[in-house]
Amino acid sequence: MDINSFLKLVEIKTKAASITPFILANLYLFYHYENFNLANFSLFFLSLLAADMGTTAVNNYQDFKRAQKKEGYNYEKHNAIVKYNLSEKTVKKTILILFSAAVIIGLILFFRTDIVVLLIGALSFLVGILYTSGPVPISRTPSGEIFSGFFMGFFISFLAIYIHNLELFNIFRESSKIIIEMIYYDIIKIFIFTLPLILGISNIMLANNICDIEDDLANDRYTLAIYIGKTKSLNLFKHLYYLSYLSIIISVILNILPVYSLLALLTYLIVEKNINTFFKNQSKKETFELAVQNFLIINYATALTLIIALIF
Template sequence: MTVRSFLKLVEIQTKAASVTPFMLGTVYALYAFHEFKVVNFLIMFISLISFDMVTTAINNYMDYKKANKTYGYNYEKHNAIVRDNLSETTVVITIVVLLLVASVSGFALYLRTNLVVLLIGMMSFAVGILYSFGPIPISRMPLGEIFSGFFMGFVIVFLSVFIHVYDKNIAYVTYSDGILNIWFNVLVVLKIFFMSLPAVMGIANIMLANNICDIEDDLENRRYTLPIYIGKEKALKLFKALYYISYIDIVALVILKVLPLLGLIVLLTFAPVNKNMRKFYKVQTKKDTFPLSVKNFLVMNIAEIIALGLGLIL
């Protein structure tokens, strides 16, 4: 397998969807707790990127195995296995190696923190694998937006905060004499959740936009996604509503002083985001308008990262 084929198999250009929440959580840990543990940061980055590549490679592999429609823009141009004529054995070995790297680095991170990281990591790995693998993958049900938004938008942010402040009594898990105790600071976790909401909504909308563009192909390939269940018009309205919720959330967080006053600079992104929404409303194609959902996600969340960074400095 060439480097070009590998990068296409794991769709390296999509890794911003996991790196951005990771950076958001890291900057928030610095802003809210003034903590940064560089080794933990590097270990989590390796585990996160490796596992993100695993899930993408599995998704492409399962699409290749289960596709009923073997032609069209999404299949023959975007699936590296088809485009570069990769052997199944090579793809499977690549997935296994990446999974080992992600698992070993994730376990190392647990050893440096506590049981919370191990449990959340195991749950995240399970969801990531089941997203594309198994008798009824999550991606073939109307739950993809919920799972991807929650785990990539919130769980990554939470863990990227927690690895720096695991010793601050934010959350812990103990097991003794057959009793499992789970404790967490509700207020702190809620702050992290609502701070991460633009990431949650943005990633959910990337998945939603992808599924809207693929309605016809998904029907042929028996992928019954959310837009197929609720219809394209309602899916487009939901697409718009999730962005509006994100902006309302930012204003509320500034008022409640969870974010600095500079958090309002995120509102400056409304004009380009709204412009992209209008374009997507007119035409929904993978080639022309789907990338707009990725741009919106990056614009909004990078603005929030910048706001937190400036708030930390000032």
């Protein structure tokens, strides 16, 4: 397998969905806390990237194995295994290497931190596997948007902050009891901060499923877009962005984000234009990328405002 086929297999262009929460979380860390551990930062980044690439490779492999409709909708172009004529053995070996790397690096991070990192990491890893494989993969169900948004938007962000601030959450045993301690106010603040990430990632999945309604029906994928229909899906797509902007305003009011972050609201005009374009034409080739653009526009505008706040 050459580098081009590998990058296509893991869909390297989509890694922004997992790297962006990592970047935003670290900016949030610098804004609210003083702790920073370079080794933990590096380990988490490498484990996250390997796990995300492995999950994407599994997803492509599962699509390859389960596809019932294999021609007439660019299947030969968008599936790397078909496009590059990759052997199943090579693909499986690649998946094994990626997941092994993610697990080994994750375990090293656990030994440097605590049980919370292990538990959340293991849960996220399990969901990542079930998302693309098993009897009924989560991605083929109406709950795909919820799982992808919450686990990638919130849990990645929380762990990226937690590995530097282990006091946020603690689990320990006392006599015959298991005690859970948490700084719940800080965790709630992190959740509110991550809402544009959660909603944006969910919208990427939703846009993908809207574009694939006909093909998913042909391949027995019963996604949220199929269950509620195209019209309601498009309206949900639109309102999730509006909720993202509302969450930014709430974050500023609660001092979760600096007042500079209100500048991120200026991106509304671009995002609204993209929404209208997607409403007119739902195409994987022509307009799906607008959902990715909106995600990046909103969240990197917020990231820029955090950088401004850190400077001044």
